[in-house]
Amino acid sequence: MPRPTTGTTTAATSSRGTTRRAFGAAALGLAATLALTACGSGGGSTDGAAKVVKETSNSPYQGTVLAKQFEKPELVLDDTSGQPFDLRKQTAGHSTLLFFGYTSCPDVCPTTMGDIGVAMAALSPEEQKKIDVVFVSTDPERDTPKVLRTWLDSMGKNFIGLTGDLNKVKAAAKTLGVMVEDPIVNKDGSVTSSHGAQVLAFMPSDDKAHVLYLSNSSVDTYKHDLPLLAKGVPA
Amino acid sequence: MRWGDRLRWADRAIRGGPMSSQFRRSALIGAGVATVLTAGTILVACGSGGAGVQKSVLTVADSYIPLPATPGGMAAGYLTVKNTGGAADQLVKVSSPAATSVTMHRSTDSTMQEVDSLDVPAHGTLALDRGGNHLMIMGWEKAPALGDRLELDLTFAKGNTISVQVPVKPLTYRPGS
Incomplete structure (x- = not known):
């Protein structure tokens, strides 16, 4: 399995989700870089990036607390009803979980969104209303609004699906340190899209991403953190 | 096949494991990398049977x-x-x-x-x-x-x-x- 090439693996490690972490000032830049380059769809293990960023902290969240908070990106795409959706405006003041992926992805995308769906379903209806779950397609050519809706309904009927201009998607993802590349159509007709598979959690207080979930985050991590996110508990 | 396995098999081939003398000779001809590669080939050829050969179960x-x-x-x-x-x-x-x-x-x-x-x-x-x-x-x-x-x-x-x-x-x- 490819490892991050940053070579910084000296940080304390632990089993997933059980250790909280925060970064000192010096570590902040490092953390942001790692989020960019190493937190992808994950390889299904706790090695690599996950270890690098895990240190102890006093945060109530099990997700990775970001020292450098990301602004919610400027992004207007079509939602699953085909209407324009302004991410910044229409999720303002809401806790928001943001993930970039594509529907013809068999492994990481449905696993991640499914885990979020399970954790959302464990919340009360009031809590559920406090969190917007947004899935942005990295394969807009095939992920039409209808295709997205059908796929998302398997994980959460209220999940927001956005699709449209891939260049806009790439630009928005880049501001969050999420890598998105042009999809490749394989000989057998299947599609491979390379995309960072981390989930970002934006707080209702300032609409900034404070917490990041690597793709190997367990459903228990989401179950632990989503009630906090619904309440807007600071990270 | 893992490298370690190849080396093990190479070693075994050279010391007179279950390989034929022809194979053994060819394994001995080359040194270093060539030997290992040859042994790798032998392993594939012998893998599916023969008395005394290790099997996967x-x-x-x-x-x-x-x-x-x-x-x-x-x-x-x-x-x-x-x-x-x-x-x-x-x-x-x-x-x-x-x-x-x-x-x-x-x-x-x-x-x-x-x-x-x-x-x-x-x-x-x-x-x-x-x-x-x-x-x-x-x-x-x-x-x-x-x-x-x-x-x-x-x-x-x-x-x-x-x-x-x-x-x-x-x-x-x-x-x-």
């Missing part, structure tokens, strides 16, 4: 197919191959009468790669699980439904084939849950 467990998020759409397949034998093996092909395409993939940091084979270590396991090695299944004869049992036929490098009836589980299912 394979069983499959914990297999499941999560219900595709899009009905009838692409699915993943997950399972564990356990090898109680003393020889390493490789999963080289998976097919299914229920689907036109089954390919082996590995999820990496930001994408997934198709792979030609997956190693099953001697006295070890090959795990296909979420976020790592997995099967990608497309072209269903009939859209999978919860409770279906779908056949997967696994072919291994040493000639073993194993057919498993794989249950379709909820999208978010994990073994043990």
Whole structure:
């Protein structure tokens, strides 16, 4: 399995989700870089990036607390009803979980969104209303609004699906340190899209991403953190 | 095949293991890398039998197919191959009468790669699980439904084939849950 090439693996490690972490000032830049380059769809293990960023902290969240908070990106795409959706405006003041992926992805995308769906379903209806779950397609050519809706309904009927201009998607993802590349159509007709598979959690207080979930985050991590996110508990 | 195995086999070949004298001679001709490569070839040739040769002994467990998020759409397949034998093996092909395409993939940091084979270590396991090695299944004869049992036929490098009836589980299912 490819490892991050940053070579910084000296940080304390632990089993997933059980250790909280925060970064000192010096570590902040490092953390942001790692989020960019190493937190992808994950390889299904706790090695690599996950270890690098895990240190102890006093945060109530099990997700990775970001020292450098990301602004919610400027992004207007079509939602699953085909209407324009302004991410910044229409999720303002809401806790928001943001993930970039594509529907013809068999492994990481449905696993991640499914885990979020399970954790959302464990919340009360009031809590559920406090969190917007947004899935942005990295394969807009095939992920039409209808295709997205059908796929998302398997994980959460209220999940927001956005699709449209891939260049806009790439630009928005880049501001969050999420890598998105042009999809490749394989000989057998299947599609491979390379995309960072981390989930970002934006707080209702300032609409900034404070917490990041690597793709190997367990459903228990989401179950632990989503009630906090619904309440807007600071990270 | 892992390098260590090749070296072990090379060593064995040179010291007069179960190889023919012709093989032994050719293994001895080259030095260094050439010897190792030759031994690797010998291992493949001798792997499937012969008295005294280590075999792979394979069983499959914990297999499941999560219900595709899009009905009838692409699915993943997950399972564990356990090898109680003393020889390493490789999963080289998976097919299914229920689907036109089954390919082996590995999820990496930001994408997934198709792979030609997956190693099953001697006295070890090959795990296909979420976020790592997995099967990608497309072209269903009939859209999978919860409770279906779908056949997967696994072919291994040493000639073993194993057919498993794989249950379709909820999208978010994990073994043990």
